[in-house]
Amino acid sequence: MKNKIILIVITIFLFTLNGCDSKELSNGSNDNSKIDVIVTFNPMRELAEYIGGDKVNIEVIVPDGVEAHDFELKAKDIMNISKADMFVYNGFNMEHWVDKLLETIDKDTVIVEASQGVDPIIVSEEEKDNHDNDHKHEGGYDPHTWLGLSTAIVQARNIKDALVKVDGNNKDYYEKNFNEFNKEVNELLNEYKTKFELLENKSFVTGHEAFSYFCRDFGLEQSSVEGVFAEGEPTPKKMKELVDYCKKNGVKAIFVEENISTKVSETLAKEVGASVEVIHTLESRGEKNYIDAMRENLEKVYDNLK
Incomplete structure (x- = not known):
């Protein structure tokens, strides 16, 4: 009788355990075979997905359509x-909220500042002052590093190194994915670089000054309707300067x-006979x-500058 009771208890325990496992797997949120990676916004997801592949679960904090620097x-x-x-x-x-966040989260979480090691582009004092007033924090560097190909490679390498640190057993897998990314991006x-070097026109006009690292890679000159931190519509003086610049340099497209x-960019485009x-x-x-x-x-920018 005693042995029978023990057998019943063991059976119930195993059934419960199996039920829990099935529930966890069906939810897909407790797959212990994958690394749980949380990224701030979509560009970081793009890079982490490329390097992490099927070894990672990725969650994004900032929803699509919300600016990362405005998010709370x-x-x-x-x-x-x-x-x-x-x-x-x-x-x-x-x-801007990351510094406070890092003071509160678990020390066991591996932290990756993807832009670490990037040669930063310094924003103008006017831009910095506007950004500080609007967001109440410093903004001395242009943060749009993922839009430069050479700087995106640095970011991808930082993510790869962190994945190797977390999951050393799959080091070769992460190294292979990074090497493929590095090869494709460098190509x-x-x-x-060769194509843009042959062009006389290097004038690249955008709605938002987010492409400084992109321009640095290819020797382009960026002029924009809004600044690095997109602080609203330009003044009449700035708009006139842009109109004069576009006409002088034969600008054929405003990139948004x-x-x-695109309202302001469309106004500018109409004034200078350009497309959006x-x-x-x-x-x-x-x-x-x-x-x-x-x-x-790159194809679109090149076609509109040649």
């Missing part, structure tokens, strides 16, 4: 980051990022991955 953390975000294996943010004050970089108002062309910033998830989106950007 919620308590649940802090809790989720604390439980993650790895947390990736862009840096250069793209996410794209070198191809278009997806999912934002959409260009990817990857701040919202689209159908194209990082490399395909950047290839399309």
